[in-house]
Amino acid sequence: MPPLNLGDEMPNVAIVTNEGSMKMHEFMKDSWIILFSHPRDYTPVCTTELGRAANLAPEFKKRGVKMIALSCDDADSHNGWIKDVQSHANHVGDFPYPIIADDSREIAKSLGMIDPDESAGAGMPLTCRAVMIFGPDKRLKLSMLYPATTGRNFTEILRVVDSLQLTATKKVATPVDWKVGDKCMVVPSVKKEEEAGLFPKGVETLSVPSGKGYLRMTPMPE
Amino acid sequence: MPPLNLGDEMPNVAIVTNEGSMKMHEFMKDSWIILFSHPRDYTPVCTTELGRAANLAPEFKKRGVKMIALSCDDADSHNGWIKDVQSHANHVGDFPYPIIADDSREIAKSLGMIDPDESAGAGMPLTCRAVMIFGPDKRLKLSMLYPATTGRNFTEILRVVDSLQLTATKKVATPVDWKVGDKCMVVPSVKKEEEAGLFPKGVETLSVPSGKGYLRMTPMPE
The missing domain is CATH 3.40.30.10 (Glutaredoxin)
Known part of the structure; x- marks a missing residue:
């Protein structure tokens, strides 16, 4: 099989x-x-x-x-x-x-x-x-x-368990080589106007040549 | 699929x-x-x-x-x-x-x-x-x-690539959490009398309660 x-x-x-x-x-x-x-x-x-x-x-x-x-x-x-x-x-x-x-x-x-x-x-x-x-x-x-x-x-x-469990309940994903405590990324389904309510620690949108605002970093949610 | x-x-x-x-x-x-x-x-x-x-x-x-x-x-x-x-x-x-x-x-x-x-x-x-x-x-x-x-x-x-490439040509396997430069383990198919010829840097057999001599460590082969 x-x-x-x-x-x-x-x-x-x-x-x-x-x-x-x-x-x-x-x-x-x-x-x-x-x-x-x-x-x-x-x-x-x-x-x-x-x-x-x-x-x-x-x-x-x-x-x-x-x-x-x-x-x-x-x-x-x-x-x-x-x-x-x-x-x-x-x-x-x-x-x-x-x-x-x-x-x-x-x-x-x-x-x-x-x-x-x-x-x-x-x-x-x-x-x-x-x-x-x-x-x-x-x-x-x-x-x-x-x-x-x-x-x-x-x-x-252990690193992937931490990521799986965190991302199962919070609207974040974990970037390459992430470990507990590192910043996370806001998932694409979160709308701009939802950011403040979902991520009280703040969201930083990184600038990229395409001008698309999809690289959104946030401190690891509690 | x-x-x-x-x-x-x-x-x-x-x-x-x-x-x-x-x-x-x-x-x-x-x-x-x-x-x-x-x-x-x-x-x-x-x-x-x-x-x-x-x-x-x-x-x-x-x-x-x-x-x-x-x-x-x-x-x-x-x-x-x-x-x-x-x-x-x-x-x-x-x-x-x-x-x-x-x-x-x-x-x-x-x-x-x-x-x-x-x-x-x-x-x-x-x-x-x-x-x-x-x-x-x-x-x-x-x-x-x-x-x-x-x-x-x-x-x-990269760690697993190093292990795969090393073990593809040498009669060793790499233990848990191994990284380049760490000791390797002699694979079970190697007979005791072959150790000296295959591993000129030496083989250390670790003692275990079963008395079976299968935990054989050797410096990483060149």
Whole structure:
């Protein structure tokens, strides 16, 4: 199956995790969700990634984002491997998110997380490093597909969560390379006469050769 | 159409750009390619992104990566808008990459770059902020799909290009949050007895509770 597209709803598949079984929508409830897949337990890059994610769990929790990982290994493998992940990352206490045991590849296939270049032998494909961020409406807001060779950047993942959550409620968008605290841009649908009411901190319209006043900056809304 | 998956080949579609018409494979030749779409000319976030990309063009060129942008506007629109992009980004000289004029949405649809939440009215959908990085074999190596609200991070894009190119020729993978110069990880397929020959700078095997020696670090290969 090809990858999910922006706007697609997470299918309500049955999931088996190292913390128990449930339906995906039961896990998601009405929360923001980050689902991230890795190729294989007991492999190097995955260990660094899941450790970093564990240490960042308080940051995701603060933003109301529930985390869930996925690979094509079984639940026993996940539980054994978590000890390595925690040891490598100096993470102590309970592991902060479940890992889906998708040994049948059913979920990875339905979400389009399979990397055709990665194989566990005997024609069994593995998952790529996918990141899928879903909103409380269970629809895909943003996705990344990285190959097995390339570990992800969790600072970038937090940055986009901040942008997605801010822009879901305020009539702004975030410019290239934006980070929390930087100025935002007023979205094109806001009329000139609405600016003062919507943006009490002020709006600065930058001048461009076309004379079109579409580059409108405003301090990050509260 | 759903998004391209890792490993999929770029279709050899006919493209019209603000710099002329050609077939996609004729443009790509055997180069690394970054194709990035934006929702619309003369809109705020897109202007900041294409300006940043223009200023980073020497960095992409140094890495042998050809850049090409895409939106559903026509070539005249692109040529007019480029003046705004350059003015805002303080970019002088020739604009360093072509922009595909996909007003029919044919290419965006075939690559799965359409954002169903964005519309130009009259049911005409717009493109999301897709980034697709293709290798010299014209196959998709990495992709990002960001919504219109969320500008991309070109530092992250350069970071993953560095990882993709390094790991395409050396038997290493790059860990979470890696950047050029950081240590790399030896890929699982390398046997213990091959380490010395492949990694003359040395390999350090980190200890983990499982006792499995899969966390093997090595200085970044030249």
